[in-house]
Amino acid sequence: MSNAxxxxxxxxxxxxxxxxxxxxxxxxxxxxxxxSVCLGxxxxxxxQDADDQRIVTFLNGxxxxxxxxxxxxxxxxGDRKLMVTCNIHLDLPISxxxxxxxASALSTAYALAYCLHLPFDDAVKAAHTAEVTLKTxxxxxxxxxxxxxxxxxxxxxxxxxxxxxxxxxxxxxxxVVDTAIITKDVLSDTKKRRSIDRYGGECTDALLKDFSVGxxxxxxxxxxxxxxxxxxxxxxxxxxxxxxxxxxxxxxxxSIFALGNTRDLVETLDHFGxxxxxxxxxxxxxxxxxxx
Numbered sequence: 085m086s087n088a089x090x091x092x093x094x095x096x097x098x099x100x101x102x103x104x105x106x107x108x109x110x111x112x113x114x115x116x117x118x119x120s121v122c123l124g125x126x127x128x129x130x131x132q133d134a135d136d137q138r139i140v141t142f143l144n145g146x147x148x149x150x151x152x153x154x155x156x157x158x159x160x161x162g163d164r165k166l167m168v169t170c171n172i173h174l175d176l177p178i179s180x181x182x183x184x185x186x187a188s189a190l191s192t193a194y195a196l197a198y199c200l201h202l203p204f205d206d207a208v209k210a211a212h213t214a215e216v217t218l219k220t221x222x223x224x225x226x227x228x229x230x231x232x233x234x235x236x237x238x239x240x241x242x243x244x245x246x247x248x249x250x251x252x253x254x255x256x257x258x259x260v261v262d263t264a265i266i267t268k269d270v271l272s273d274t275k276k277r278r279s280i281d282r283y284g285g286e287c288t289d290a291l292l293k294d295f296s297v298g299x300x301x302x303x304x305x306x307x308x309x310x311x312x313x314x315x316x317x318x319x320x321x322x323x324x325x326x327x328x329x330x331x332x333x334x335x336x337x338x339s340i341f342a343l344g345n346t347r348d349l350v351e352t353l354d355h356f357g358x359x360x361x362x363x364x365x366x367x368x369x370x371x372x373x374x375x376x
Contacts, residue, residue: 087130088198089372092191093120093365094176095183095227096258097335098304101284102222102277103239110209112216113239114223115288117300118335120231120365121256123175125187126372129195134167142171143188156189156214160196160206168196176360179264181337186224189214194369208369212241219268231368233300235291251366252297255346258360259353262317262338270336276311283310301343304332321356328352 100116141153157168170192176182193207208229215221223236230249238246270276287303305322308314314322314333321340325331329344339357342349346361353359 086199087375088195089128090191090194092187092369093124095224099287099307111240111244117235119233121362122365123362125191126173127191128171132167138167140169159210180339181334183224185220257342257349260339261321261357265336279311301330308333
């Protein structure tokens with residue numbers, strides 16, 4: 085029996101432009117920009133020899149059926165006869181724009197790759213492929229892998245994908261203010277995708293000319309408003325927070341992120357919803373512990 089524990093940071097996109105390459109899933113993803121946070125997903129994976137393949141997944145202590153995790157695991161174990169037990173703990177809510185599906189898949193794949201003595205590049209590819217195929221995300225895996233603030237200039241996994249990163253240690257305040265958004269529903273909506281494609285591309289091009297945290301916040305709010313993705317509630321909270329600090333919407337979720345005086349932000353946002361205080365994660369995905 086072997087066991088490994090891995091952590092993948094949550095990832096928040098400020099804006100994105102979906103790019104689909106039907107002939108090459110590793111070049112499919114998104115252009116855009118975002119950042120990783122120190123709250124994320126911790127996955128403990130254990131392997132045992134078995135008479136056939138069996139995958140057992142727990143999420144925050146409860147057994148679940150997850151197509152995303154199953155797809156990710158099976159792509160790495162191939163035809164090996166193994167029992168894979170995966171215990172995932174999430175620090176943040178799902179479907180609120182915190183990249184928890186990507187962090188779950190990536191931390192699981194990383195721990196599993198260690199147990200199987202596979203290159204970690206295989207883990208990143210497995211998590212990205214599962215996310216894109218199942219439409220649970222487009223750029224969160226590579227962002228969570230790298231850490232920091234990033235611009236994804238070209239979609240997909242390096243070397244095809246191209247990503248630029250700023251490692252800037254800052255406090256981030258998150259707040260869940262509205263109902264969850266199902267990423268698959270948005271990515272499957274042709275009308276919404278046209279608007280996202282236009283403004284996501286424009287915002288990415290603009291940030292490439294001035295890659296700064298301040299410009300990232302400005303363009304993120306612009307994207308949320310122009311695409312119509314932000315609900316009235318989200319816009320109300322952004323308006324209230326902007327009186328003291330930059331803020332915008334987490335893509336895709338009924339949540340916002342803000343940067344500034346942490347104490348003032350917490351006092352303001354506490355009236356609107358569940359608040360999380362964290363930092364920008366500057367390390368990306370990593371192995372925490374192992375046991376053979």
